[in-house]
Amino acid sequence: MTQGLRYTGPIYRPPSEAHSLLVQATIGCPWNKCTFCMIYKKGPPFRIRPVKDIKEDLLWAYNHYGPDIQTIFFPSGNTIIMKTQDFVDILHYTKHLFPHLQRITIYGSAQYIAQKTVDDLKKLADAGLSRIHVGLESGSDTILAHVKKGSTAALQTTAGCHIKQAGIELSEYILLGLGGKQYSTKHIKETTKVLNNINPDFIRIRTLLPKINTPFLEEIQKGTFTLLSPHEILQETYTLIKELQVTSYIISDHYTNYIQVQGTLPQDRETMLSTMRTALKNDETSFRKPYIGTE
Numbered sequence: 001m002t003q004g005l006r007y008t009g010p011i012y013r014p015p016s017e018a019h020s021l022l023v024q025a026t027i028g029c030p031w032n033k034c035t036f037c038m039i040y041k042k043g044p045p046f047r048i049r050p051v052k053d054i055k056e057d058l059l060w061a062y063n064h065y066g067p068d069i070q071t072i073f074f075p076s077g078n079t080i081i082m083k084t085q086d087f088v089d090i091l092h093y094t095k096h097l098f099p100h101l102q103r104i105t106i107y108g109s110a111q112y113i114a115q116k117t118v119d120d121l122k123k124l125a126d127a128g129l130s131r132i133h134v135g136l137e138s139g140s141d142t143i144l145a146h147v148k149k150g151s152t153a154a155l156q157t158t159a160g161c162h163i164k165q166a167g168i169e170l171s172e173y174i175l176l177g178l179g180g181k182q183y184s185t186k187h188i189k190e191t192t193k194v195l196n197n198i199n200p201d202f203i204r205i206r207t208l209l210p211k212i213n214t215p216f217l218e219e220i221q222k223g224t225f226t227l228l229s230p231h232e233i234l235q236e237t238y239t240l241i242k243e244l245q246v247t248s249y250i251i252s253d254h255y256t257n258y259i260q261v262q263g264t265l266p267q268d269r270e271t272m273l274s275t276m277r278t279a280l281k282n283d284e285t286s287f288r289k290p291y292i293g294t295e
Contacts, residue, residue: 005057009044013073014133014171014204015253017105020071023057025049025090029077031109033148035215036178036208038293040077051086055093062097071103080108080132084120091127105131110151110159121166131169131201134160139194140186143179147216153194160198170200176236176257177208181226188236192243203244205252205261207233211293230258230287231280237261238276241269258287 008027013020028046029039040046061069072094079087095101106129113121113134138144139153151159163170172195179187195203208227210217219225228236241250244265250272251262259279263272 005060006053009076010039011075012039012077013075014105016171017071017073020073020103020105021061021065021069022073022075023054023061024076025054025074025079025082025087025106026076030081030112031078031150033150035147035219036175036211038211038214041213046077048082051089054090058090058094058097067098068100069098070100071105072098072101074104074106077107078109078112079106080116081112084116084123087129088123088127091124091129095128101128103130104128105133108132108134108159110134110136110156113159113163114155116162118162118165121162121168125167129168131171132163133171133204134163134173134200135175136160136172136191136194137175138178138187139191140179140183141190143183143187147178153190157194157197160194160200164198164200169202170198171202171204172198172200173204173206174240175206175208176233177228181228181232184228184232184236188239188243192240195248196245199246200248203246203248203250204254205237205240205250205257206254207256207258209256209291209293217292227290230284233258234276234280238273238280241265241272241276256293 005023007024011022011024013022026046026048028044030046032040032046091104094104113132136156137147137149139156141152144151144153160170160172174191210220210227216225220227246265249264252260259275261272261275
């Protein structure tokens with residue numbers, strides 16, 4: 001019997017999973033090439049944990065926390081890459097141990113989601129998978145290629161629509177400022193287009209923060225990429241919310257953002273835009289200063 005929950009390497013989870021049980025299903029990231037991300041650049045190498053080990057950790061959690069766990073998140077970077085039947089087995093076992101579960105969630109990148117059929121995704125949904133968190137970052141192929149995301153707007157759209165078609169909640173993340181000054185307009189215009197085509201359940205807003213030990217930071221230091229100012233980031237947010245034609249819940253629940261804004265479109269659009277207009281009247285010195293992230 002395992003002596004506690006076993007974790008290898010950095011463990012990240014969405015803010016919305018702050019109170020969830022975390023049971024590691026995969027280690028590292030199978031892509032690990034995004035130029036703005038530092039999480040797994042120093043390892044560990046990607047691997048999928050054996051089903052037996054994952055079940056042992058789940059059983060340990062049951063024995064120590066009881067059967068009343070309500071939300072579970074399976075890190076690390078791309079749990080969707082697991083063989084469908086293996087993950088179905090884990091999901092069934094999880095629901096058997098914790099009969100009061102309200103949500104089971106994972107991370108998944110578009111290029112790996114697209115390797116699943118809609119039928120595969122439906123099997124996961126039927127077994128209990130509630131939500132997939134996907135890093136769209138940008139809807140611009142130019143920007144996605146530049147940051148080595150490993151996906152395209154078309155691939156992101158296909159993956160997102162397949163998740164929705166399977167009956168799984170979809171949480172899409174966008175990264176404000178990822179196009180820099182050169183591609184700011186293109187970034188928001190094409191990101192809006194992809195989101196409108198997908199109509200995800202959630203759109204989660206993040207702001208680009210350069211991180212140590214990343215190629216992106218090197219670009220900034222060399223002067224080949226210019227970060228946006230706080231007002232320019234807020235203007236991207238304003239334009240995005242104004243142009244989105246979705247029924248998604250918008251939330252900027254992250255420390256990188258200059259202000260917090262949230263609401264459901266279309267009914268809360270004007271309230272959110274009003275918040276943005278007020279923020280844009282504030283002097284830029286009133287917002288946090290740019291800094292280099294270390295985690």
